[in-house]
Every structure is written in structure tokens, then in C-alpha cells.
Amino acid sequence: MSDRQGLMAHDPIGPTLCRLHSTSKPRAVFRTPCPRTIPPHPSMHLLLFLLLWPFTALAMVFDLSTLDWTLVNQNGSISVPATVPSQMHLDLTRAGVITEPLLGINDFTERWVFMDNWTYTANLAPILRNGLDFAGQTLLVFYGLDTIANITVAGQPVAWVNNQFREYVFDVSFLSSATAGNLTVVFESAYYYGLNVSMRPDAENLLDAIVGDTFEVPADRAYIRKLQSDFGWDWGPAFVPSGIFRPAYLIALTNGANRNSTPNTTASPQPVFVEETSVDIYKVGQNFSVPANETADWVVNVTMAVRSAGTFTSPSISLAFPELNLTSPTFRLDPIPITKDSPLWFTVLWQIPDAIPERWYPHNLGTPTLYDLTVSLGLQRSTDVNVTVRTGFRTIKLAQLAYSREDIDTRGITPGDQWHFEINGKAFYSLGTNIIPFDPFYARITTEQVRWVLESAVRSGQNMLRVWGGGIYQPDSEADGVYDFYSLCDELGILAWSEFIFSDSLYPINDFMLESIEPEVRQNVRRINKHPSNVQWAGGNEIEGIVTSVNTSVSNGTIYLDQFVALFQDFLYDITVSETHSVPYTDCSTTKGVLSLDPYVLRFNNGTPGEIYGNSERYNYDASQAFNYSTFPVSRFVNEFGFHSMPSFYSWEEVLLSPDDFSFNSTIVMSRDHHPPAGNLSFPNPNAPQGQAEMTEAVELWLPTPSTPDSNQTFAQWCWSTQIFQSMTMMSEIAWYRRGAGQGENNLGALVWQLNDIWQGVSWSAIEYSGRWKVLQYGITTTFSPVMIYPFWTPDNETLQVMVTSDRWESVDGSAQLTWYDWLGNTLSTSTHRFTVPSLNNSLISQRLGLNAILPAGHNATNVWMLLNLTAQVDKKTVTNEQYFTPVSLANVPLVDPRIHMTATKNLTFTLSALGGVAPWTWLDHPAGTVGMFVDNTTGVPSNGFYLVPGIDRTLKFILNEKLSRITSPDPADFVLRSLWNNTHAS
Template structure:
């Protein structure tokens, strides 16, 4: 092969109205280049965000020089390839304009051979201010478009919200968990590619029929050639080879090669089997030749994934089936890991996906206000067996519908579907986040109050523009390119009907649901038990990160709920006060603000535990629970279970217990007996022993009962029901705890405490906890014992890492052994490595009140 590829590095940057060039990092952003050059302070510190809003008003330019030897010019085609330009960019090569880019999510490829020269070549990329670019579009439209998360006031724009006009990550303009940093920059790789003869532009493995017996596949190669060419297209997976003769005409064409694999190793998500992967390579070989003239390879898994929506007595199902097996989706919503995307290393991605796997998840939703993630994200989801619900990048806004915008969206969809379609993790393409329910076109008194601000003519125009994107362009692109993966127009949605039955309602019995009554509507936690839909794709509750993380953006003097810095790092309006209001309802009063941080995490974990257990208890009516949210893009008080630094909150440990394959769930309706259920996601029946033990807070065993439990495959069984009085027998409900433990073949698979009074009412004793290192563990395993009930025991380590369990209750006489695993780091292939945590600090709730 004579094809060549060269990554272009060594960039400098400056503001267009300045003269001094500074070193730049590509991929990168203006903000991070300014920070690295000492020209701005850390954007995440204190209230610095407010002082850095000038950056997006300027135009910026990047330049580089690169050397080409004569060998390059023997190739008939030389192309510049930009994998990502953020966002409005003009590119010149040796002083000649070659490209005007206007979509962050697209790949740009330009033939530049006539402009290049042997020796030194110069390239300049000039980024136009996205604010200056889009304000005229808003003025030309004549009316605002709804975009409530666009923090235009912070950006000095008043109520002029321009985010919807840019095909750029929506969260860059702010969100209710993220800052407003409207970036510019070369955010993905830049290459020069040279080629001659035919070239394979894209290789897709279409999975026509896949089951345990056979995989009937079609390798589809997109081939470009400048001249007519005859030869063979050969496809191999390392064990088998398939080929066909081809005649290529000048231009681009798709060439298909059928392939059959008998008894394939299937790709499974976590909990159902191993995520087996295959490598496929396609080669173009000239007639009579042996060496390939062009080649391409992909790595994929063979699987059959379906979204099943079948009418039933309650409405219609909403579940995923993988290789014919129903999947109860357990997971969370993913947002970008940083406000500055190029700061996210492969290690940070691995830490997130490994944390999801460690937490028992089998699905992540890539939410529509961020980005189509980097390749490594999906590669890791493939590797760890994590299904991906993939939104297109539209969220909580109405968008324009002019021909240029629609054309840009069409190319964006094509680029990203083609890039991601070989990943077996992709389970669904979803048009947008919350727009159908926010606008609620067919119900005058529903929605978010948007449409009432518009005339009838404007409403119809906005809805027609909406339908052009989400009911025409995107579903057609998915049908044509996504190799059979389903499309869902908007989340949440009941079904696509074109009438009032389309818009989501948590009690409708069909579609997916975003339930925010708890939190936004200040409803009680118990409402999680009442508001259960067929698939819970969003719900959540906030907390603060731990003190170590808070101190990275706030000094000790600012550790107060309503301090300027604490409010700057709380993007959800009344968020801090909401946490306090709920805490006043459910938990003891913390003794100071540092204790408040801890207690907020305990509160968040209790809320989401209640929700997850309710959703899993209602299987198979409910077949998915994805809480909001997995991660953070900066250090902040938010709904995340894992903070910006990757530190697990109490929520992440609670989720890990709540997503166990076999789980105990204890519930007590307001008027009714206490119920203990066993939820099993195992694909085979289980026989278990359930032991219920009542203790006082000093560890005295007051009563005990053992029951045999049989659970069918993939089922929920109510193991026992009893009245409170039956176990309390007149004892003070504030001073006893019921401990439930479930054993299978003598091994504990889950255990749970149950309290007969709220955490706020419990008479917690002073607890002394002893910690003993396990012999032979190399300092990685420790056994904890308490002399009195210790609630929400928090073990913190000097080293960064995770424990096998944390934020658990210690009942006297029942030891708990935990293992510490250090975070692997950039140089490690393992995300977590058993090791010494350094100094351990162990505290429980009594220490914070």
C-alpha cells in the first residue's frame, strides 16, 4: 500500500486581535490553552467562571507548519482531515481558504494537494466567536427559542439564548449541574492523508441474523477510487475468509460481502454472559496480486438487540432484549466528564466505565446535551458489557428548521451513526432529551409552559421544524445506517401517535419516564414507590461531593451553604436549600457544614436506593432504571454518584448493593404490612435461605426467623409479609433494627437493615469501631467491628481508590470485611488494583450530629 497518514502537531494560538503567539495543545480548547500559558486562573476555582465569560466573545486562531518530502507528491490525492472542529472555523492552507466548518460533531475532509508544496507548509484555523456568529440568527428569527438551561445571563447576553443555533455541545452554554464555558478549539485529531488507487473509507459489519447457531453477516465496505479498478475484496476474521470479485467505477460505492459464522460466540451485557468480540479485516487485492492495496479493520461483537414494545393489559412494554433474553436495564445517565473535553484521558474514561461495571450496571445513557462520545468510551462499554442508550445531541430546547441547519443535522447524524454502528454496546438511538414532553404540542395545559408564549402560526412552525429533525431526518438516518438498532424519537415519550397520547405520563403504562417529583417538586421519597413506569430513564437527587473535593474549589472560609462559592458551584437554583429541606425531613441535623457534606450524601443514597428497589420490585412491568447521573463535568454539588475527581459518593456504593443480581427489598406501604421481597436477575431458579434477626442497638439478639425462599429465573418473589407489631412486640421502634440476610448455598448474596423509625427519630448510641487488618492481605483487607449500632459507616483512605463496600451499617457482633483497591492510574491496564489505602479514617453518623 502506498497510502500515508500524518498527524499534524506543534500548534500555536492567539486572539485574532492580538499579535503574540503562545504554544497550544491540539486536541485542545482555547480555555485550556489560556490556562496552561498562565493567562487565566483555574476556571473551576471559586467564582472564576464568572470572570472568564469574555473568552467566548473573541475570535481565536491556531497555526502550525508542517514539512512534506517529495514522496507525498507521488500520491494523486492529499487530504486534510479534521475529526472535530469546535465550532465555527475557517481553515487556510498556505494562505488559501479551504474550509468553513460549522458543526462540532462532524468530520471534515478536504482535498488540498494543489495547495501543498515540498518543504514547509502553513495552516491556520480561525475560530469565529460562537456568540457573535449566532446572535444575528436570533435577531433574524424575530423571536426566542426555548432553551432554559442556556445561562445567557451569566454570559452577559441577558435573555438572548443562542445555544440552539450552534451544532455544538449544548452543555457548554451551562446546565443545571454545569458551568458556562463556551469553548472553541481543535478538539479532535488533525491529519494529512495521502492515497492512490482505491481506498476503503468505511467498513461496517451488518448483522442480518444472529443467534447461538449462526451469525449471518454482511461486510459492507465503502470504497472510493479515482479510476476504474478490478480486483478482489477479501474479508477475514482471523479464522475464516470471504471474498468476491469487484469492479469499481470512479467515485464512491458500497461493496457487500456475505459472511456466515457457525455457532458464534455472542456478545452479552453484564449479568448475561461474556462480551465476546471479533476482529474483521477487509482488503482490496488486485487480480493476480497478493499484497493489499487498501485495507480497513473493525472490532465488533455479534448480538441481536431489540427494543420490545408489545401491547399488554397495562399498556405496552418497554424493554430491551439481547439475543432473545429480556434485560432489566440497570444503570445511569452519562454526561461529559469535563467542561473541557480534551482534558478527559483514557484513564478517566476507563475509571468511569469500570466504576459502572463494579456497580453492577449493564447500561449507560449518553444524554443528549453533551457529545457523541470519544471512540474509547464505546470501546470500553463493548469490553465491559455495558449497553449504551445513545441520544442524538439535542436537549431541553426547540431548534431552528432552516435548510442549512437541517442539512448540517443530516450530515452530523450520518457521520456519528457510521462511526458508532460497529459497537455492539449500542442498544438504541434516541432523538432528543425531554423536548416532546416539554413542548407537549397536543396538550394545551401540559409541558413546561413554552408554547403559550407563541402565536398559533409560530407554534405550528416550531413543531414542523421539530418533526423535520426528530420524525424525519434522524429516524431515516438510523433506519438506513444503524444496522437494525431501534430509534426512539424523544425521551420521555409514550409512543409516536401524533395526538395527545404521544406525550409522556409516568402513570400511562407505556413508553419511558423521567420522574422528577422527588427533587424538583419536593415530593416525599415514598413517591418513588408510587410513580413507577415501564422504563425509568431519568430520576435523581443531589448531594455535595466529599470535603476533599470541595476544598479544591473553596477555601475553609467559604464552607457555608449560602456562601458565594458554594452557590456558584450549585447550578440548580434552590438546590442547596432543597438538600437542606429534605435533610430536615429525613435525617438528624448535622453539627456543622463539613458534616452537612457527609449527610447530604447519605440523603442522596437513601433517595435513590428507594427508587431502584421500587423499580426492581416491579419487574417485569418496569424493565429499566437509569438514575441521573453517573458523573460530573466539574467539581460541584449535583446528582452525580461519582464526583468530578472520580471519587465514589455514598450513592455509588448504595447503587452497587442495589444493583446486585439477587437483591433483598424491604418495603412498608403507609397502610399495610412490611414486605420482604427477593429480586433475581439470574437466568436460572434459585433456592435460598432468608434469615430475619431483630437486634437492639447494643447488639442483643431479640428475635430470629429463618425461611426457605424459591425464586424462578429472572423473577420477583415476595418472601414474607408481617405486621410491625409482630416483630416489635411493644419494644421502642427507635432502638431496634431488623437485619435481613439472604444466603444461597451458604453464601450471603445480600443483606439489609430495616428500621421501624425514620433515621431522624432513631436513638443512635455512641459507637466505637475497631479496624483490624486481615493477615496476608498486604494491607488491602480490613475487618470492622462496632460495640454499638453504627449507621452509615464511612471509610476514607489516604490513597485514591474504592472499597468493596462503604457507607454501610454495622450491627454489634456482625463484622464486615472490606477490601481497598487503588485507582490504577494512566500507566496501569487495570482500573483498580488491590493495595494499601494509606491512612484510614472511619466515622459513622453519630460523629456528624
């Protein structure tokens, strides 16, 4: 079901080294005849006007954010100034009608906002007064409407829309300088819309089949194409916002040929608007089921959608990579007529020899090399469209077929299917996290906030981020998306696992829904194609597991299985592979994999016992099992695993309004624990005590229970202690999964749930809403080191294995030192071990059985602990790694006052010395109003939350992010030092 009209590409003007194809998507193919030397390319940022290229190339652009907007509720009792892009909560906050939605219990008291209908209105007169020429076409462009809206212009109805994830272009050529009027967008309550649709007598009955999908707002989100976590999730609030949440423009097209392309309200109108573009780079012959031939030519596939107010009889197109000194011949296109209801599409294919461009790699495996691709669309002698796209060359494969007999026999791999990624023909270990929406209100997210989160991921060793399928399709420019995401991933060398927005629910598949979903999926696949960071498209989040359960647990379960197959195996797959050759598709984030790639057939539970298929996830909230390896999945790839924790005291200060609220189980704190979710609009969450109890039990079981004379210190230590446990258990899981690279499961992926926060509340995040790193983020840095040492302790049989794991493509040599200390800091024994770790593997450097053989002679388990240090050479650089082993819980060890002395300098360098004893989990906090990270002053690697040993000083430097910090010159005296000793003793 394609909405395209096609233009044929003819033989190029000049050289005729092209292959022509007469298909539904006409293509011109040119093969560059010879390789050449590639000049080095310095990294650079796209200028904003380049980000605006789709609509500034040859069109007069009016940014609708410059108009005076008004927001009015249904009965007219509220009327306030508004902005675009925005959402109604933000405009109401600016007007003083409500207070900041994240304060206190505003997520409860401000529910009335999403239960009302809201109208955005702006007078178009300022645009008309600027001499808009209406001789041609006038287009109204919305890059995002959230969600159910009626649009009128000058009193004339334009459209009714129902999909937050689509870009909309409407012809409003009826506008003229004589018909001054308003642009009005009326938003219906998404809450009531979904509820009403779900209650229609002809609505699919999903509720009996949905497993646990109701988080807060009643279960109607499956019936509306809107950000799913807007209705609440177990880590965030339910604000259900509406508004013109992404940029909007009015585009004027005429037959003129003025070349002014400045995006303002005084530019002269032009005849062409480039509505969409797709740049898909892949190998000749490559597609979803045919892996890339790594030595074959590259194919640069450029597809454009053009609207024109004029007729062009001899249009042409050419492509160029200036940094590579490569230019294609000029290809003639069929004549471009005047377009009305839909754009014209054309596709050009250009072949480039494999050896010419340098390849893009994730940052930990190579250089994320990018190039500027210039697309020149020639219309007539005085009119050209010159478009620049930043892109890169790489192949990506999701290996899902069976392991060979040779792999099983020679490598000891457990039979079954593969499930891992390969970049440029090489399997690699995916180290990363999952991301959720950066804010409950999309319109106020900034590129700087996102850059900080992504740079934090890079600094902690992550090479992959999974864009969770219950949130938003992440944008790739500020001009049409408010902030940037994918271009930052390209630049920083982060792979982005992308998903279509379907999550934890079954979904209706009636024609009405599918007609909305198809353009949503096509637009987003085409938009993101140009980004080499994109690693795959998954159909949705966790739905395969739901439907396989429903298939056997519900009497008519096969109906839902069939519907799942229709949507995720067939419909979404067909669309995806028709729009991209370079990126794989899988039906679901967590899946059993496939029986076949061509045809695409899902495996579900059709497997052989004892074999391993697909990927997996793990959540276990019984803290007593946190370090029990027998409860961890033996899997090819683990894409979700996590444990929740409190945000820091500093984050609570941002939202708690009364001194009485600063208590672990205060009503307000409990109201921000949505685990397990309420399942309805009850407030506070009646299930919060369970989530709070899980954190409480974890701290009491594994750490000294916080209790001091100062209630605020006690609360702060409780918050911090939940983060310590979270980090401890996640580090244990990461180490186990990485160890699996050398075991039968050949595990090649560990993605922690989750990286970022959507608000200040209980969550699984490693980074708080403000950008402050939790303990987990530093723990991830340690366990995502390219070479890692880890003690695997099995108390049931008293076995201690010390292993070194590497994610390198080459073998790694190094040495490890294992040192036993008592809690006073006395050295009891030490041993040194040389090691060599093969590629993507591990080496056992020590194994002891029985406490008598493990512990230093004459000491019991409560009085000693082991420091594990590693030094190795990786990529001609020295890599160090440090871990700790305590034979018993830290709740049961005889800690002594470490008497930590801290020396600080004005440049925010801090030297820490333990004068009295060992300080487990020594932690330095930066003051409120600052964003940044602590790094080891010698290595530059992020460091915090370590064991401080007498005689081994630590020097940390605080790296301040000035753009995100309210305080840009923090006083070193405002930094707070703590350790586990402070759980029971005054700071």
C-alpha cells in the first residue's frame, strides 16, 4: 500500500556508466570506476540551516513559532498565551494557571488538564502582511501533532489527525492576502478519545487478553497512536499531554526562481518543497535476508519526495561526497509536473567501490567516520536544490540463523540459533542500556540535555542504546524534531536499536488503524535511514511474550496470536524491508527468533529442548537472589535487566515541598514509586509499599541499615544505599553475561534497564532526571571496561572463580593482582597473575574451592575482603580495572571509622585519603545546581563509589557541564563526601 507517484531517472548526461531499472521505484545506478585516496575528515556539526534543508531549499518558509498563539480550554474559562512547539501543560505553567507539573503531587492534582479539550489559535495576519505570494501553492507543515486534532485555516476545515508519530503536509492554497484569518488546532483529550474508542461496540476486545498493560490511566492506549508512556509506566507519571509538540511551518511555492533560501518571513517564495528524503547506504545485493558481501560495491540509495508549484521539463539530479572527491554523473529525470494532493517520488542509486570510503564504527571499536553527501536537484538554469546530508558507510547484521555444526563442535557453542549483531562483517559485544523519553513533555527537551546523556553513555563504555518501543521515535534534528538524537549517535559512535511504538499490549489491526500506522512507519524508517548509528528496527516492546502466553492461557488465544503475526510478522516487516536495505528487522525487543528469514517466519516456542534461541531479559526483585548466578538467564543476548533505586537527596530537593516529605516512606515519596503500577487512577499508588519494601529489604540484607540522629542524613543515606545495591546487582549481572561470551551460550549483548530518567522518582535509571550520575552509572563504567576482572562467588559450594573478560577483536595480554585486606587496611596476602584473553572471550586466572583455601590463613570471612586489579594493553593504551570481593554481606562486616581526609583545589580536584580504615563505597557528591561527572585524575576514566584503602589515595576531578549547570563556579566546600560508615554515623 504505497502512497507514491514515481519519476523515472534517465541516462545520465555525459558518461553513460549506469544501469536503469523500470520498477515501481525507478532507479538510476552509477558505478564510480576507480578507487582513490580518502582525505582525513575532521568531525563537525551540522549548521542549523543544513538541518532545515528539507523545506528551505527552494521554498519560502514561515516559522509558525513566530506567531502569537493562544491556548483555550473547552468551555473558554481558561485563555492564555501559548507557544509552538509546546504542550498544554507547559503553556499553562508559563501562564501561572498551574505550577510546574513535576512538583509535589501535581501529577495527581493536575489530572484535570488532560481530561479537558484544548485549542491552539494564531492569527495569520503577520505572515500575510509580509508579502506572501499566493500565485502558486501554500503548504501547511506539521512535524508533530499530539495527538487527536482538528485543523482549520481561515475558517476552512483542513484535516482531522490522529497520529502523534506522523509528519503532516496539507495544501492550503486557498489562502490569499484577502482572506486573513486564524490557524486553529483543536486537540481532543487523548484520554477520553482512547477510552471512547475502546468502549465502542465494534472495537476489538483486547482487554481480556492484555497482560498487565495498565499502568495508571485506564487501558486505552492501544487504541491511539500516541506515546505510550504518556498514560503512565512503572517508572514515570501519566500527564497525557496534547499540543503542537514539534515545529510547524507555512511553505510558499511559486513559479519564481529566486534563490533566497533563508528560513524567515521575508524570503521570496520558490517553486519546490522537498518533503522527505531517505539516504540508504548498503552493499550491492544486500537486503534483509541476504547478508552484505563486505567486498562488494556500496550502493548510495537516495529517495526524495518533492512538491512543486511549477512544471519542469528537464529536471536532473547528481550526488557528491566532497571529502572523497567523488561526484556522480548528472541523471535526467522525467518532467516534474505541478503536484497537488501528494508529492512526487524519485530514487537514484549510485555505486561506489568498497575501498573508497572509510567505514563508520561504534566508538569503542573504531572511528565513527561521517561524510557530507550533497544532493543537487537541477530544475532549470536558475533554479537548483542543493541538499547536504551527513551520513556514513557501514554494514550491520542481526545474526539469527542456526549455529553451524562446526561452531558447535569446535567452539563448544550450545546448539540453537544465533542472536547478535555484526558491524562491518564482524561480531561484537553490545554493551549498553535502554533509554526512555527524556521528559514527560517532549516540547521542552533540549539537544544539550540529550547530548549529556549520550556523552555519559560513551564515557561509561556503552556502544549501544535501545530506543524503547513505548516512547517516541527519536528525532534527528532540531529544525523538525525540537532536539537531536540520531545525529548525535552518529557523531559520538553509539549504535541505536530502534523500535516501532508498540509496547506491552496487544493492538487492534483494523483498517482504520493500519491506514494510520503505515505512513507512520514509512516516514520514520525513511527519515532515520541516513544514520549509520541505526542498528535495527524492532516491531515493538515485549509483545511476543505476551501473545505466546495469551495463546495458551485464553480460550480464544489463537485469535490474538494470529493478529500478532499479521501485524508484527507480516505488516510491519513488509513495510520496513520495502524502505530499507541496510537495517535488519525483528518482530519484538525480546523474541525467540525466527524459523526462516525468507520467508520471514517467527519461531515462537517451536524449538528443541536444551537449545538456545533468541534473546531474553531478567527482572528478579527478591534481593536474596541478587547474586545467585543460577537465577540468571543463559542467553545469547540480554536486552533488559534491572533493579530500581531512589534518586538522590538532591533530586528529591527539586520536587519535595515540605520538610516532612524527606522520609523514605513519606506519602509524597511513596507516590513517586509506581512499581508495581497502580493499574488505575488510584492515588497514591496502592502498590508502592511493595516496591519500597523490595529496596528496603535489599539494603538491609546487603548493606549497613541507614540510621543516624539526623533525619535528612538518614534519608540521604537510604537513597544512596538503594543506588549502591542497584549498582552491585547490575555489575554482577553484566559480569555474568559478558562471561557468557566464552561459554556455550556465546552471549554477545548486555543492555541494562535503564539509562535515563523521565522525572524525579523511583526508577531503574543510571542517570537522574537532572543529569546527575547515580552509583550505577559509575558501576557500568567499571563493568563495561574493554577488559574486566571479576570475582564469581558461589556460596553454595564455596567456589571463587576470578575471570578476565575482553570484548576486543584481538587477544589481550595483561596482569592481575589479587590482594587481601582486613578492614583496618592491613595487607594480608597478594598474588599476581599473567593472562592472555582470546578475542571476545575470557580467561580463568584463579579458582579456589572452600573458604579455608580461599581466605588468608588465620582470618574469618567477616574480617577480610579482596581487592582485584587488572592492567592490560588495549589499542596501544593502558587499561586498568578494579573490582572487590567480600565473602559475606557488607551488612555483617566490622567497619571502622575510615577518617577520610579530603583536600580540594579551586579547579575541582579532590584528593581522598583514608586515615583510620577501609571506606567501602567512598562517594563524592557534587552540589545542587551542577551537572557533571567525576573522573580519575590520572586515567581520565569516570570514577566514584570505590573502596578507599589507607595508604592508597584517590584523586578525582569534577568535570562540570557548564551548559546544563545553574551554578557554573561551584565552591569545593559544597561537595559532600560519604561512605558506608555514614549509614550509621554522623557525616
